Amino acid sequence: MSRESASENPRNLQSRSVLAGQAAAAAAEVENALAPEPNLGAAAFFDVDNTIMQGASNFHFARGLHRRKFFTTGDIARAMWQQAYFRIAGEDPEHMANARAKGLSFIKGHTVAELEEVGEEIFDENMAHKIWPGTRAIAQGHLDQGQRVWLVTAAPIEIANTIARRLGLTGALGTVAENIDGVYTGQLVGEMLHGEGKAVAVTALAEREGLDLSRCYAYSDSYNDLPMLQLIGHPCAVNPDKKLRTHAKAQGWQIRDYRTGRRVAVVGGKAAVAAGTAGGAWRVMQAIRRKPR
Template identity: 70%
Template sequence: MSPPEKPRRASNLQRRSKLAGEAAAAAAEVETALDHPVDTDSAAFFDVDNTVMQGASIFHLARGLHRREFFTTREILGAAWKQAYFRIVGVEDPEHVADARSSALSFIAGHTVTELEELGEEIFDEAMAHRIWPGTRALAQLHLDEGQRVWLVTAAPIEIAQIIARRLGLTGAMGTVAEHENGVYTGRLVGEMLHGPAKAEAVKALAAREGLDLARCSAYSDSANDLPMLSLVGDPVAINPDATLRAHARQQGWRIRDYRTGRKAARAGLMAAALAGAAAGTVAAGMALKERRGHS
């Protein structure tokens, strides 16, 4: 009886990814000044973390919110560990994906949309603005100069994604949509995190809404997790790519742009490993402490 479970879980994940993509596309804002682009058939889609911005936007956001006592240290450590695991492992473990999905953005439950947006503006100025990659920003501007629309596509909360897009003068953004009722977050997501296949669903939904020809569109990312999105468009580009994406891009003849120096790239890899180790150690220590308390 166990074999049917995997196809059912995969089907549920695909359904949630599609729902997340459609929700993100529906929530995507279009700046008034760009409502009538010169080139109406093509556009560019940019991943955010390590593509547009150095590091993870959700980490910068969470750190800024934590400093403002938006949530407790225990809450952010639990969410951070599950999200880090999800990003590393991908969709191979459906049970953990479901757990990660249920915990994603749960720390904002009970807070208002307005509150997150206002704090997001402050946090962008203090923690994100100086981390924008100038090279990627220039690529986005080239598309704008050619009369094309440019959207960010990220797993970060859509409210934050829209702030980043607005501050960079882009057309709009698609991000993870957190459910809210009467302007207050419930702690649940609409569908799935906007990650991997969900990003591709968001791009397809937006292309259908805006009448885009995906064969004439471009997409940019640093991660092999975004291959579903990159493979949708006629002009996929690897930016600061991980090893898997770099190898795939070379094999496919895709453009590759790396705005890191060798030293910075190495340092980024070491830092990622250190953070992952620290997160694992913290969680393990917390579990051990909890276990000892339970036996006392």
């Protein structure tokens, strides 16, 4: 029998298949042995804008949509003017109600699948290089300890899910845009996930997942996220704004700042112009409209 015919012998093929199966099983056993023991009672919650990512995720997303002709440069200029007004005038119920009424009208008529696909592209273009390595390392540290890690952000859930998935995190909580049969209506489901809303969402998730919030961790840059930070046993201020830094020092909270020297001023300035707080970032997007057809 020739060497070639021997290699095709059914018995040889079967033996090779058995060896392959045994090797795969052994590799899986090693992988499972190296995997961290799940720590189901504890978890970590991360704000996104200026906490895990430099600047506002909505602004980075808007840049990508602008390049794809979803809206005009004039729309962006009007959004920036409105954001400047909000920063000067401050937040009040009328502004919040107006923001909710206008929420996500720029994607009205587009499909969920389309925005998810575009979101993947925009993450690679505008967001991947904006991730703070220090905060990313913290999140990975929680994963390595067997803890689950969620993003909690005012950004649309589609953006939040994309960021969480690309960073290998457990999942995300974000603002939900209404869709009917996979097509956006331009309205929000409930309220924007901002301020007290984040605390409510985290509490609901903890009840569903059986988490002990006193064992959990929370990270944010913004004083607006104080309700969420105070809810958690181990709060941490990351790249904090002035009010949060002052509060964190008074409470003895851990503070981590990955900005240095001029970079602090540049990043802070861009955040102020583009979106400021997570709530401000959402308003930038709310003021943007689809390009007239």
